[in-house]
Amino acid sequence: MGERRRYASSTDVARLAGVSQSAVSRTYTEGRSVSPQTRAKVLAAAGQLGYRPSLIPRIMLTHRSYLVAIVVGGMYNPFYAAVLEQFAVKLPEIGFQPLLVHVDSGDSLDDALPRLASYRVDAVVSALAIRSARSAGQLAQLAIPVIAFNTSFRNAWVSSVSADNERAGRVIADLFFNRGGSRFGFIAGARSSTASEARLKGYRAGLRSLGILDVEVARADFRYEDGAAAAAELYRDGVGPDAIFCANDLIALGAMDTLRHRLGRRVPDDVLVAGFDDIPAASWVAYELTTFVQDSIGMVAEAVALLLAATASALPFGGRRVVLPSRLVERDSTTRSPAAHLEAPTRDAGQPA
Amino acid sequence: MGERRRYASSTDVARLAGVSQSAVSRTYTEGRSVSPQTRAKVLAAAGQLGYRPSLIPRIMLTHRSYLVAIVVGGMYNPFYAAVLEQFAVKLPEIGFQPLLVHVDSGDSLDDALPRLASYRVDAVVSALAIRSARSAGQLAQLAIPVIAFNTSFRNAWVSSVSADNERAGRVIADLFFNRGGSRFGFIAGARSSTASEARLKGYRAGLRSLGILDVEVARADFRYEDGAAAAAELYRDGVGPDAIFCANDLIALGAMDTLRHRLGRRVPDDVLVAGFDDIPAASWVAYELTTFVQDSIGMVAEAVALLLAATASALPFGGRRVVLPSRLVERDSTTRSPAAHLEAPTRDAGQPA
């Protein structure tokens, strides 16, 4: 039991081909000298045995595994699914093989770390923020370069890539104001999320510079259902904001549906709504949500660049911080028609999606 | 360059602790004898060096890597994201480390296989169907057990886990008929998808046994935009089906939005719509889509069970087929209110837009 049918080894091939093991090795090493005859014999035997050279011994010899851990969680959010897919495509292109690690929250990276170290990963990329200083400390001790998304924490081995969350908050404050918003709300993600907090911070700052000090804040998790519940909460006492910035798109979509279908509010005519991420559903005809494009492709590209730099030398490589601008996409959820209050709720008929 | 700071080895620890390398090994091996003093010395040195035993040499010794490749693609579909996440959670629980492989279509597994073989994976689980006989042949030659979702192809090394797609098609035919449907449509996914074809086959069979031979079929890919376009296509000449079964939820949501917002059709009052997968958006208030729960948790559990069985022995283990029932969830998209045709277009509270 547990006794797997072994993969063919170069020795097996050598024996079958009637050559030395080194001859087999050379056949599979670019730029080493093998005679055509030997090569042919080797390839024939290899084909017969289904031989592929193993990378495992090489890891021992070179101290490089070309394995990179990808840390994910909360894949219900299409943004993370997109990030993961992008990593899965890009890492192999530069010769790395992704190893998947799922954690429930940023903190439980602690549990996964020893396992990763056992596989001798060359680096760790995390779609999730690293929140626990303990994780960070462990990482530093293991001397594994880490690139994490939307993380404020950094040290000699931990770098970060993030969107310009704070600026986005400011931009949306201006937009809401220009579109006639007067009572402002925010639905936050988990309190521990730096990204959510930064968005709120920028939003507050933007409103303050417009002379507005009051922001109604509801707490949610990053899901549709939480957004729906938080929206209901904001209007509990009858009144409520006429402009709501949500920490991400899922929250915003939940809030929109609650506003429209449970609270009888029109979006955008009664309430302006905006989100963050630009997940596919944000552009669906039923929503047409104004949001910020969190550029997963760009973020992954930056992360990959950092990773290459980090794995190129033995020196600590961390503390870097890359901030990518997030682009506003204005859609119907903040675009009031001139005579909105006179019309039926559906003003946008056209536009297929 | 490329010279990574090495992970500490047991030899490093032994040297620092002033003991032999085997003493270190024993310290980390359950049930081997080490004196408390030696153990203490070893652990102290190990802590200082950040030592974690490497699994790499063990792979060579035992011919077991405990690595399992997870093949994914099309992560824009929340169903696949959920499957992947589930694998990422379950595999480590039984001692396997997932290795992520992204392919664009079932066929390009070919390209990824040699790389996987090089890492000496113990098995492959594929969220995607294996479509290329060549892939399957390669797999058989490499003698790697494979468990693939929704695949009709099987051989000595390839097993499959799938939903009962055909039965679902029959069930929905009955449902549509009972809800008053009279002109039936189907929006298919990619033609190469066995799952989509099976759903259509069952749908056709169900309708046939109700005396209905005519089904209008539109082709789409598995995305929202494709569903939207395919729906428009079905109504190109003015008339069109009054009941549409879609190969998956994304297609159904796109079709619903096109029906409601571009074609001025009411769902469910003018057209009944159903999908497949039960992705989160299917239960969003704006849609309330009738669909089938494709039980990702159950499917992964079955896949994991097959994997355990397959990796337990050296014998070929394939050709197994597990079919899981998919459960119908009826929501508003097929539930007509009694006087639907007398009411305003929006019978499900406010209208989305």
Place this chain on the structure above:
DNA sequence: TTGTAGGCGTTATCAA
């Protein structure tokens, strides 16, 4: 309880 020795599958080095 300890340490020494051999071997896993590669690649790099060296001698033939």
Place this chain on the structure above:
DNA sequence: TTGATAACGCCTACAA
């Protein structure tokens, strides 16, 4: 061009 040999880090005998 070839083949023998050492080395990587660990585990499992085996001997002390």
